[in-house]
Amino acid sequence: MAEIKVDCTGETCPVPLVETRKALRKAKEGDIVEVIGTHPASKKEIPMAVKALGLELIDVREEGGVWKITIRR
Amino acid sequence: MAGKATIIVHSGDMDKVYSAFIVANGALAMGMEASLFFTFWGLQRLKKGQLEKGPLSKMNILGLGKWMVKRRMNKAGATSLERLLQDFHELGGKILACDMTMQIMGIEKEDLRDDLISDYCAVGTYIDEAKDSTITLFI
Numbered sequence: 001m002a003e004i005k006v007d008c009t010g011e012t013c014p015v016p017l018v019e020t021r022k023a024l025r026k027a028k029e030g031d032i033v034e035v036i037g038t039h040p041a042s043k044k045e046i047p048m049a050v051k052a053l054g055l056e057l058i059d060v061r062e063e064g065g066v067w068k069i070t071i072r073r
Numbered sequence: 074m075a076g077k078a079t080i081i082v083h084s085g086d087m088d089k090v091y092s093a094f095i096v097a098n099g100a101l102a103m104g105m106e107a108s109l110f111f112t113f114w115g116l117q118r119l120k121k122g123q124l125e126k127g128p129l130s131k132m133n134i135l136g137l138g139k140w141m142v143k144r145r146m147n148k149a150g151a152t153s154l155e156r157l158l159q160d161f162h163e164l165g166g167k168i169l170a171c172d173m174t175m176q177i178m179g180i181e182k183e184d185l186r187d188d189l190i191s192d193y194c195a196v197g198t199y200i201d202e203a204k205d206s207t208i209t210l211f212i
Contacts, residue, residue, distance in 0.1 A: 009167075010148055012150045012151055013153050014095050014099050014102065014157075015156075017103075018098050018099075018102050018164070020102065021103075021104075022099065022160070029172050047102045048103070049104070052103045052104050053103070053104045
């Protein structure tokens with residue numbers, strides 16, 4: 001079970017969403033994908049995509065304008 | 074969420090091509106299929122070296138307005154059309170080229186980025202794609 005990190009700090013629409021999807025496609029079932037970023041709308045929209053893809057959203061947290069979203073494929 | 078987004082890219086204006094790719098990549102990222110049907114001025118952007126060359130749809134002012142908007146986009150961290158196109162391709166998006174536009178405008182396959190184009194087709198293919206789509210747009 002691998003842990004994949006995606007850094008989208010400073011990136012804006014649609015890059016964080018697209019990079020999350022690219023990482024999830026490469027991940028194997030059970031792998032953890034951790035995305036960090038600063039684009040405010042993506043903090044809401046990545047969890048929407050996780051739901052739409054039927055995957056498990058493990059955690060969403062934010063500190064000092066940087067959010068971290070953890071997903072299990 | 075399954076479903077599909079089918080978008081006609083009729084405009085070759087830089088800002089509108091951005092809209093088409095952003096919506097399409099968003100759809101792919103959310104687990105949908107996406108097809109972009111390039112026709113008329115939109116198809117010009119699939120010519121080799123022409124993706125980023127479209128004018129701004131309003132206040133282009135011989136390229137000055139486009140230059141200003143591009144500068145602001147870079148400052149805001151907006152991505153390039155080339156990267157959007159590559160991501161679209163990587164996530165399994167389909168690019169269709171209108172063959173009538175090619176005839177009218179004298180465009181040959183060699184003029185286009187053939188490696189990225191899934192099919193050269195006409196309205197029948199668009200309808201066939203669009204009839205099963207939950208989102209269709211004309212840009």
